Amino acid sequence: xxxxxxxxxxxxxxxxxxxxxxxxxxxxxxxxxxxxxxxxxxxxxxxxxxxxxxxxxxxxxxxxxxxxxxxxxxxxxxxxxxxxxxxxxxxxxxxxxxxxxxxxxxxxxxxxxxxxxxxxxxxxxxxxxxxxxxxxxxxxxxxxxxxxxxxxxxxxxxxxxxxxxxxxxxxxxxxxxxxxxxxxxxxxxxxxxxxxxxxxxxxxxxxxxxxxxxxxxxxxxxxxxxxxxxxxxxxxxxxxxxxxxxxxxxxxxxxxxxxxxxxxxxxxxxxxxxxxxxxxxxxxxxxxxxxxxxxxxxxxxxxxxxxxxxxxxxxxxxxxxxxxxxxxxxxxxxxxxxxxxxxxxxxxxxxxxxxxxxxxxxxxxxxxxxxxxxxxxxxxxxxxxxxxxxxxxxxxxxxxxxxxxxxxxxxxxxxxxxxxxxxxxxxxxxxxxxxxxxxxxxxxxxxxxxxxxxxxxxxxxxxxxxxxx
Numbered sequence: 001x002x003x004x005x006x007x008x009x010x011x012x013x014x015x016x017x018x019x020x021x022x023x024x025x026x027x028x029x030x031x032x033x034x035x036x037x038x039x040x041x042x043x044x045x046x047x048x049x050x051x052x053x054x055x056x057x058x059x060x061x062x063x064x065x066x067x068x069x070x071x072x073x074x075x076x077x078x079x080x081x082x083x084x085x086x087x088x089x090x091x092x093x094x095x096x097x098x099x100x101x102x103x104x105x106x107x108x109x110x111x112x113x114x115x116x117x118x119x120x121x122x123x124x125x126x127x128x129x130x131x132x133x134x135x136x137x138x139x140x141x142x143x144x145x146x147x148x149x150x151x152x153x154x155x156x157x158x159x160x161x162x163x164x165x166x167x168x169x170x171x172x173x174x175x176x177x178x179x180x181x182x183x184x185x186x187x188x189x190x191x192x193x194x195x196x197x198x199x200x201x202x203x204x205x206x207x208x209x210x211x212x213x214x215x216x217x218x219x220x221x222x223x224x225x226x227x228x229x230x231x232x233x234x235x236x237x238x239x240x241x242x243x244x245x246x247x248x249x250x251x252x253x254x255x256x257x258x259x260x261x262x263x264x265x266x267x268x269x270x271x272x273x274x275x276x277x278x279x280x281x282x283x284x285x286x287x288x289x290x291x292x293x294x295x296x297x298x299x300x301x302x303x304x305x306x307x308x309x310x311x312x313x314x315x316x317x318x319x320x321x322x323x324x325x326x327x328x329x330x331x332x333x334x335x336x337x338x339x340x341x342x343x344x345x346x347x348x349x350x351x352x353x354x355x356x357x358x359x360x361x362x363x364x365x366x367x368x369x370x371x372x373x374x375x376x377x378x379x380x381x382x383x384x385x386x387x388x389x390x391x392x393x394x395x396x397x398x399x400x401x402x403x404x405x406x407x408x409x410x411x412x413x414x415x416x417x418x419x420x421x422x423x424x425x426x427x428x429x430x431x432x433x434x435x436x437x438x439x440x441x442x443x444x445x446x447x448x449x450x451x452x453x454x455x456x457x458x459x460x461x462x463x464x465x466x467x468x469x
Contacts, residue, residue: 054403055402055403057453061455061467061468065116067118068462070462080129086461088461089462092456093133094449095140098110098119098163099456101464106130107130109122111464112167113454121171127149128146129146129153130145131146131147132145138196139160141160141163142160143161158189178200182202183200184203187204189201192255194232195255196214197219197232197255198213210255210258228242233321236253239252251263264298266284266286274287280326282298283296284297284298290308291308293306293311293341310343315356316329332355333350334347334350334371349392354374360444360446362374369395372393375404388406391455407436407440434465442461443458
C-alpha cells in the first residue's frame with residue numbers, strides 16, 4: 001500500500017514515522033504493515049490489574065456517545081473540495097479528556113469528553129491536509145504532520161499545539177517545527193516517544209537528524225548516502241547499509257549522542273530477498289525468503305534459528321520491550337513469540353477483521369498485558385455473517401479472551417446517561433444516530449483511553465463512538 005509510511009503506532013509510549021509523498025494521493029494514506037513492523041511499546045514496571053480485574057474493567061462496556069467529524073458548514077473556510085466530503089476515520093488519539101479524530105480526507109476534529117461537543121477543527125489553513133497525529137506527553141501538546149495544496153502535497157510540515165490551547169478552541173496558537181528541514185519525498189519525520197527523540201531525513205542532502213522531543217533542539221546528524229534504513233530501539237539505533245553480495249553492513253549507535261557502539265556485517269544467502277531486518281535491544285532478527293528466521297545476539301554473536309515451517313514470514317509484528325516478547329500477525333491471526341524462537345501464545349477468539357493488520361484497529365495497553373482489536377464476531381459454532389464485528393479484549397500472555405463488545409452489548413438507559421460523568425447528562429437517545437450493530441460495522445480506527453477506561457472507535461462514515469461502563 002502506498003502513501004504514509006508509519007513505523008510506530010500513535011499510542012502512548014510509541015513512535016511514528018511519516019514519509020513525504022512524491023505527488024498528492026487521496027487514498028491509501030496508511031502503510032499499516034510498516035506501521036506495525038516498527039511499533040515500539042514501553043511498559044510500566046508493575047502490572048496494575050490482574051486478569052479478573054481486567055475482565056471486570058471491560059465487562060459492561062456499552063455504547064455511550066457519538067461524535068461526527070463531518071461538518072462542512074462548521075468549517076466553511078476549507079478550499080479543497082475533498083476536505084468537505086464525508087470520509088472514514090483513520091486515526092484516533094485521546095489526551096486530557098479530548099478525543100482527536102483524523103478523517104481520511106485530511107480533516108481533523110477535536111471533541112470534549114466533558115461537554116460532548118466538538119471543540120474545533122485542527123486544520124488552521126484552508127489548503128491543509130493533516131496526515132498524522134502524535135501526542136507529545138513531554139510537553140502536553142499535539143503534533144500534527146500536514147501537507148499543503150500550495151506545495152503540491154509534496155513536503156511535510158509539522159506543528160506543535162498545546163492541549164490547553166486546543167481546549168480553548170485556538171488550534172492556530174501552535175508553532176511550526178523543523179522549519180529548517182526539507183522534508184520532501186522521500187524524506188520523513190519519525191517521533192520516538194520511547195527514547196524521547198525525533199528523527200528526520202532530508203532526502204535533498206541525505207542527512208538524518210536527531211532532535212530532543214522535549215524541546216525540539218537538534219542533538220546530532222548522520223550524513224551517509226549509503227544508509228538504507230534506520231530502526232530505533234530503546235537506547236540505540238540500527239543503521240542498515242546498502243547490501244553487498246553476501247552480507248549487509250550494520251552499525252549500532254547510541255541514540256543519545258550518535259556514538260557508534262558496534263559495527264559488523266551480517267551474512268546473507270546470495271540471491272535471496274530479505275523479508276525483514278529488525279533490531280530488538282541486543283537481538284537482531286533477520287528473515288530471508290524461504291529461509292529460517294535468524295535471531296542474532298549482537299553482544300556475543302550467538303545465533304538461534306527457527307525453522308521456516310514453524311515461523312513463516314508474518315505480514316507484521318509488534319515488539320513488547322520489557323516483556324521480551326513479540327507479536328506476529330499473519331492471515332488475520334495473532335501469535336506471541338519469545339527470543340528463543342519459541343511460540344508462547346496463540347489467541348483464542350481473536351480473528352482480526354482487517355486482513356492487512358491495520359494497527360489503527362489494534363491497541364496494546366501500556367502494561368503490555370492486554371490487546372484490544374476489532375475482530376470477526378463469533379457465534380457459538382461459526383463466524384457470524386454480516387458487517388458487524390466485535391471489539392475483543394485478550395490477555396497477551398495467556399491468549400484468553402477476557403471480554404468483548406458485540407451486538408449484544410446493550411444501550412444505556414436514560415438513568416444511566418444521567419448517572420455517568422457530567423458530559424453524558426445532556427445526552428438523549430435522539431442524539432445517537434447509530435445502533436450498537438451499526439456502530440460495530442466497518443470500524444476503521446480504535447483507541448483505548450487507559451485513564452478514563454473508555455474505548456473510542458471510528459468508522460467509514462466519519463463517526464466516532466464512545467464505549468464505556
